[in-house]
Amino acid sequence: MFKWLTEFFRLAKNYIVFALLISLSFFLISTNNNVHTRGLQVLGLFTTSYLESGVHDVISYFGLASRNKDLREENAHLIDLIARIRAAMTENEQLREMLKLREQSHTPLIPADVIGRTSDGGRYFVTLDAGSASGVRVGDPVVTGTGLVGIVFAVNDDFCLVRTLMDGDSRIASKLVNASADGLIVAGDFGQLAMKNVSRRYLVNPGDLVETSSLSSLVPPGIPIGMVTKATDEPGNIFKQIDVQPAVDFTSISAAFVMQYTHPPEASKLGREALRKNK
Structure with missing residues (x-):
């Protein structure tokens, strides 16, 4: 979790700072009761909502990518485990058949x-x-x-x-x-x-x-x-x-x-x- 967060902030720090400044600007505008700024207040709310949605999507993407990697590794491990189990079952069946043959054979x-x-x-x-x-x-x-x-x-x-x-x-x-x-x-x-x-x-x-x-x-x-x-x-x-x-x-x-x-x-x-x- 910490690893992908560090990587995300390294790649997107400039965009994050820009988004924070924009958000702060719109916050200051939204707290101003001047009639002339109401249009900017509406635009600020819309932009802030859009930015929050984008950041959430980016975070979700990195989280899913990390989860995907974990699932792929787990899947590979399970496939290997299944192959080993099948090989063991095949060998076990062969040994049972050979034991039966040895018990029934009249030839040394x-x-x-x-x-x-x-x-x-x-x-x-x-x-x-x-x-x-x-x-x-x-x-x-x-x-x-x-x-x-x-x-x-x-x-x-x-x-x-x-x-x-x-x-x-x-x-x-x-x-x-x-x-x-x-x-x-x-x-x-x-x-x-x-x-x-x-x-x-x-x-x-x-x-x-x-x-x-x-x-x-x-x-x-x-x-x-x-x-x-x-x-x-x-x-x-x-x-x-x-x-x-x-x-x-x-x-x-x-x-x-x-x-x-x-x-x-x-x-x-x-x-x-x-x-x-x-x-």
Whole structure:
């Protein structure tokens, strides 16, 4: 309050002095009972009223400007607070889903935090703070409480690199739950996945669930992958064009489990050879 008053008087002191002198002049005229000064008395009252109104408006303006600044700062603080609360709620929900998964899983799980992301030129990896010292191996599936994240691509003692489903080289055998149709999940456009090699003869609708297939050599069956958002038949193509919304939010994932999945011997060999060829 004191700050803006000081600034106001610094900028407008000459005008204030002038207004005070004018007001004093009109006051002296108004106290004079001479008949010849009555016109000036009326003009003085009108001018004084106008000046008071102007000064009040100026004071109100500076007061509102100061109040506006306070409100903007408070608004910015509230926006930041809301963002922090939403992030905490999202992380809390992820942890609840992961706790539920850990209680229900029949496969040993290694917990890890996401400590890095790489997204460039069609590549999409995440780095976890768990490595071979914790039991992580190349080819191990990585999951959250909502679904499949990807496959361990490289590992050292303390960290591992995970090729996610959004990576351009990712290929995961998948299944449409409702249609009982198998296909292949690959990275799609605009944050979506695409399901390939599903015949046009199958009925596929938005909302249909997609999960890992028993045909996969890399991951156990039944892990959620996502939900169909669009399915179309293209002229001259024997396969459907299917867009899938990932079950995992790759932009906000903060923790995951590495599954110590025991691959069937032949499937394990084929899967690991495929991973080596894609490196």
